[in-house]
Amino acid sequence: ALSQERSQSQSPRSPGAAAGAPFLSICVTDPVKMGTGVQSYISYRVITKTNLPEFEGAEKIVIRRYSDFEWLHDRLAEKYKGIFIPPLPEKNAVEKFRFSKEFIELRRQALDLFINRLASHPELKQSEDLRTFLQADEEKMDRARSYETGIFKKPGDFIQMFKDVQSKVSDVVLGKEKPVEESTPEYEKLKHYIFELENHLAEAQKQAFRLVKRHRELGQSLADFGKAIKLLGACEGDSLEKVFSEVGSKSEMLSIKLQREADNLLFNFEEPLKDYVRAVQSIKATMLDRANAFRQHFDLDQERKYKELNLEKMKFMNPEKFSESETEFSELKAASEEATKRYEHIVSVMNDELARFQEQKTADIGLAFHEFAKGQAKLAKDIADAWRSILPKLEACSSS
Amino acid sequence: MVTDWGGVRPPLVEEDKEFLEKKQKMQDWEQQLSSASQQAEALVKAQQDMGDTMGALGLAFVKLTKFETEEALYESQRIRAVDSKRVATAAVKASRTCRDLNTQTVKYLDTLHEHLGIMLSVHTAFSDRASALLTVQTLMSDLASLQSRIEKLEAASSKVFGGDRTRLRKVHELRETIRATEDAKCCALREYERIKENNKIELSRLDRERREDFLEMLKGYVTSQTPWIVASFSVC
Numbered sequence: 283a284l285s286q287e288r289s290q291s292q293s294p295r296s297p298g299a300a301a302g303a304p305f306l307s308i309c310v311t312d313p314v315k316m317g318t319g320v321q322s323y324i325s326y327r328v329i330t331k332t333n334l335p336e337f338e339g340a341e342k343i344v345i346r347r348y349s350d351f352e353w354l355h356d357r358l359a360e361k362y363k364g365i366f367i368p369p370l371p372e373k374n375a376v377e378k379f380r381f382s383k384e385f386i387e388l389r390r391q392a393l394d395l396f397i398n399r400l401a402s403h404p405e406l407k408q409s410e411d412l413r414t415f416l417q418a419d420e421e422k423m424d425r426a427r428s429y430e431t432g433i434f435k436k437p438g439d440f441i442q443m444f445k446d447v448q449s450k451v452s453d454v455v456l457g458k459e460k461p462v463e464e465s466t467p468e469y470e471k472l473k474h475y476i477f478e479l480e481n482h483l484a485e486a487q488k489q490a491f492r493l494v495k496r497h498r499e500l501g502q503s504l505a506d507f508g509k510a511i512k513l514l515g516a517c518e519g520d521s522l523e524k525v526f527s528e529v530g531s532k533s534e535m536l537s538i539k540l541q542r543e544a545d546n547l548l549f550n551f552e553e554p555l556k557d558y559v560r561a562v563q564s565i566k567a568t569m570l571d572r573a574n575a576f577r578q579h580f581d582l583d584q585e586r587k588y589k590e591l592n593l594e595k596m597k598f599m600n601p602e603k604f605s606e607s608e609t610e611f612s613e614l615k616a617a618s619e620e621a622t623k624r625y626e627h628i629v630s631v632m633n634d635e636l637a638r639f640q641e642q643k644t645a646d647i648g649l650a651f652h653e654f655a656k657g658q659a660k661l662a663k664d665i666a667d668a669w670r671s672i673l674p675k676l677e678a679c680s681s682s
Numbered sequence: 683m684v685t686d687w688g689g690v691r692p693p694l695v696e697e698d699k700e701f702l703e704k705k706q707k708m709q710d711w712e713q714q715l716s717s718a719s720q721q722a723e724a725l726v727k728a729q730q731d732m733g734d735t736m737g738a739l740g741l742a743f744v745k746l747t748k749f750e751t752e753e754a755l756y757e758s759q760r761i762r763a764v765d766s767k768r769v770a771t772a773a774v775k776a777s778r779t780c781r782d783l784n785t786q787t788v789k790y791l792d793t794l795h796e797h798l799g800i801m802l803s804v805h806t807a808f809s810d811r812a813s814a815l816l817t818v819q820t821l822m823s824d825l826a827s828l829q830s831r832i833e834k835l836e837a838a839s840s841k842v843f844g845g846d847r848t849r850l851r852k853v854h855e856l857r858e859t860i861r862a863t864e865d866a867k868c869c870a871l872r873e874y875e876r877i878k879e880n881n882k883i884e885l886s887r888l889d890r891e892r893r894e895d896f897l898e899m900l901k902g903y904v905t906s907q908t909p910w911i912v913a914s915f916s917v918c
Contacts, residue, residue, distance in 0.1 A: 471753075471755065472755065474753075475753050475755055478749060478753065479749070482742070482745055482746040482749050483746070485742045485745070485746075486739070486742040486743060486746055488742075489735060489738045489739040489742045490739060492735045492738070492739075493732075493735050493736065493739055495735075496728070496731050496732040496735045496736075497732070499728045499731065499732075500725075500728040500729060500731075500732050502728075503721065503724045503725045503727075503728040504725065504728075506721045506724065506725075507718070507721040507722060507724070507725045509721075510714065510717045510718040510720075510721040510722075511718055511721075513714045513717070513718075514711075514714040514715060514717075514718045516714075517707065517710050517711045517714050518711075518893075518896075522893055522896065522897065525897065525900060526896075526900070529900050529903070529904065636756075637756075640756045640758040640759070641758060643758075643762075644758040644761055644762050647762060647765070647766075648761075648762070648765050651765045651766065651768070651769050654769060655768075655769065655772065658772070658776065662776075665907060666907070666908045666909070669904045669905075669907040669908050670908050672904060673901070673904055673905065673908075676897070676900055676901045676904060677901070679897060
């Protein structure tokens, strides 16, 4: 029930209210562990319901695994430069934690969120790769997946790749020492904001994760304490034993409430914060694409200007080579214009994406804060009520 | 009557059944007390950690709020900043409440540790009693063996015509020793009885105090937990 709520509030699906209104509704469900040992993985059922003509039918059910989602993500990242591709949950290869109940449910929710964000993005939802993912049979999916492995970069390699990019080939062509970066005051501000935001969010998420742990620990110690107090009371006998037993029982009851709040915090507070961090990392990946596009545009532009000058000279000094060079030059000019267009496209798309991101994130995080406050308020009230309810019994005992 | 040298009547067992039952109960109690004391320590630590982490969370949100306010590029940031400020304030407040509450918990659950300490002196009292009893028993067995030596000597001496001077002198010495031992035994017995009486009074006093202390502890602990409601996050 909780996950459904979350899906519905967090992932905007196209409304299918009016009959005939276009809708695309996707559901990632039913995680099942497959295989054994190191080779084991989780498979999910992906159910698509739609009335869009581009799709093969009204309803389609396919079985997909994490690497299939990864494939889709990487294809979109390659083809839709400038767009902040919705993030995937982490791969998390640590064996111990891989198949805990919580991990599986968190991952399922995150994948469901991912696919639904794709379905509600005006451009991404038209992607052919998305349709393949949602409809292809397992064989076709396997083939597509193995064909494309290992080519695409991950946001995590950001820093290293930035360095790689900076030492690229253009320096040789232009004889320049220092690589050039796009630098306007607005973009600088934006870059700084995004980098700093990630740090702050990561810290908040870290503390939120710890808070979940603390709730579990307090719950456990209350349960142990309750049990010990009851046993102590049993030694005492008569009226005092009853009192001990009450305190012990209340402790055990509150322990359960704490465990429940820990779960609530994990799913409705810590995970949204993590999602926020992932979203910011996706923006950084786009910034890397933008930097690369800028580099290409700039380098080709410089090269073109250089060649243009030389071409003029060549007309008079080396007429035989001129026509060959002229052909080369027009090719270069075309490539340069192409690179410039690509770069400018990314810039314009990014602006729209940023506005979308801000709006979406404000709503998401506002909800997370609300859930946090609600959960904590309820817990505090439950604790106070529980203890207050047995005070009369304690009072009665002391006066007897 | 036993005839072997040094053989004595079977030792005086602690016959006070009431005392034995009490002792067993105290041992059971102490075991549970020790366990409860440990759990109480773990509970205090868990509460402290909760307060610390809540505080750290509050601080992280304070910093985030400041950042979103200062580096605002979009209007939506100001909205988020208002939200995160509220969470930050509530978290910091909750952290403080948790810490205060924990101080109270420590104060009240300390009773458990205190009574563990008291049990040590109970053990001392019990071992005093045991050694007093041992003294009495030893003296009684000494007396018994002295008596049997006298009887042997007298029997042997009566077989000799006119009496055995050496033996009779020995008997006289032994009778002196018996008298002294009798005195010692009386003292030891008195001491033992005194300790027994003390034990009884102290144990009943301890029972009363224990009931009072623990009731006080439970009341105090429960009452101190109720201010949680103050820390509650008002719903945003």
